[in-house]
Amino acid sequence: MFVSYNNMQEDLCALYPGWPLSFSTPSPPMHQVTPIGGTGLGLVATRDIAAGETIVRERPYIVQPAYIMGSGGAEDIYRTLEGFVSLMKPENRRGVYALRNSKGSALPTELAGIVDTNSQEAGPFPNYAAQYTGVARDISRANHSCNPNTHPAFDTPTLTYSLHALRPIRAGEEITITYLGNTLDQHHERQQELRELYGFTCTCKICRLTGPERRQSDMARFALQLHRQKIAEHDARFAKWVLGGAELLPLDTLEPHDFDIFTLDTTSWSIMESEEYCEPSLWEPVLARLVKGCSVLEDEKEVRFYATKAAELRTAYTGSDGGWRAVAENPRQTDWWAKLGDKRKK
Numbered sequence: 001m002f003v004s005y006n007n008m009q010e011d012l013c014a015l016y017p018g019w020p021l022s023f024s025t026p027s028p029p030m031h032q033v034t035p036i037g038g039t040g041l042g043l044v045a046t047r048d049i050a051a052g053e054t055i056v057r058e059r060p061y062i063v064q065p066a067y068i069m070g071s072g073g074a075e076d077i078y079r080t081l082e083g084f085v086s087l088m089k090p091e092n093r094r095g096v097y098a099l100r101n102s103k104g105s106a107l108p109t110e111l112a113g114i115v116d117t118n119s120q121e122a123g124p125f126p127n128y129a130a131q132y133t134g135v136a137r138d139i140s141r142a143n144h145s146c147n148p149n150t151h152p153a154f155d156t157p158t159l160t161y162s163l164h165a166l167r168p169i170r171a172g173e174e175i176t177i178t179y180l181g182n183t184l185d186q187h188h189e190r191q192q193e194l195r196e197l198y199g200f201t202c203t204c205k206i207c208r209l210t211g212p213e214r215r216q217s218d219m220a221r222f223a224l225q226l227h228r229q230k231i232a233e234h235d236a237r238f239a240k241w242v243l244g245g246a247e248l249l250p251l252d253t254l255e256p257h258d259f260d261i262f263t264l265d266t267t268s269w270s271i272m273e274s275e276e277y278c279e280p281s282l283w284e285p286v287l288a289r290l291v292k293g294c295s296v297l298e299d300e301k302e303v304r305f306y307a308t309k310a311a312e313l314r315t316a317y318t319g320s321d322g323g324w325r326a327v328a329e330n331p332r333q334t335d336w337w338a339k340l341g342d343k344r345k346k
């Protein structure tokens with residue numbers, strides 16, 4: 001399956017009555033495409049952007065099977081792609097060919113290099129088992145950072161990419177995403193992956209750290225990796241702590257280390273804040289336990305704080321707050337509030 005953006009507003013909306021027309025980047029735009037020293041072009045914020053705000057909404061120029069990337073030698077695939085792009089409206093075709101090709105002559109055609117350099121995850125598409133990627137006008141200009149300040153998302157029903165702020169971004173600051181499979185890898189592993197897959201040496205803020213600061217950052221990411229490996233175990237311990245109390249077990253049956261879970265989660269959260277990087281697979285379990293734990297311990301201020309962070313991040317990753325905002329506004333309404341009653345440890 002290939003999909004092209006000849007003009008989605010006209011072509012696809014005619015094909016699928018009821019498709020929303022207005023899936024364009026917010027107006028006035030919050031970003032501009034501009035040269036960024038040493039990286040070619042990139043995106044820069046044109047105004048202060050709040051955490052969770054949507055910076056870009058756009059339909060891709062092309063959606064193509066992911067195996068096209070790096071499928072060196074599969075000339076029929078590249079020919080199909082060429083033919084497909086040649087049918088696009090001239091302004092969109094020009095847009096595709098204006099994108100960067102970091103692969104030089106490593107791939108057989110200029111277009112293959114462009115697709116390989118600029119593809120972002122797209123889909124999943126029901127009834128199509130393959131993985132898909134897409135190339136878009138603005139999102140494909142986002143440079144990589146090892147502590148990205150935005151997250152790209154793809155909405156399948158409307159074939160729309162969006163870019164959401166993971167934290168507040170100041171006017172003039174670069175807007176970045178991550179290209180890495182695992183952003184918690186150590187500095188040398190991240191550099192190796194970026195060199196092998198994208199052919200560049202990362203010069204983001206974290207990768208520019210040297211000496212003790214780099215070691216500290218590597219250690220912080222290593223600690224988060226360890227925590228991530230133990231998520232299920234920590235959930236079980238947490239449940240035991242809360243449910244044990246809720247079932248009114250005598251307090252002396254609670255192990256002292258049952259409370260370590262707070263130390264661990266608080267530490268992981270502080271690390272994510274100091275690294276300015278909230279690992280997608282970690283922030284929500286950590287924040288969820290901190291919210292529940294602080295609810296059990298009846299600490300309203302802390303519940304509000306952690307639930308607000310969770311609402312911002314969930315909005316950035318999925319477009320909705322997942323109910324966290326309601327928790328932040330009304331901590332006492334959750335099932336977890338004062339769950340241990342008088343039996344909790346003081």
Ligand SMILES: C[S@@+](CC[C@H](N)C(=O)[O-])C[C@H]1O[C@@H](n2cnc3c(N)ncnc32)[C@H](O)[C@@H]1O
Nearest residue numbers: 039040041100102118141142143144200202203
């Ligand atoms: C998807 S494009 C991003 C937009 C690109 N900078 C442009 O000029 O259109 C990916 C390419 O941008 C460059 N790039 C992205 N992030 C970078 C970074 N952190 N450090 C150095 N180069 C980077 C690399 O050449 C990479 O192959």
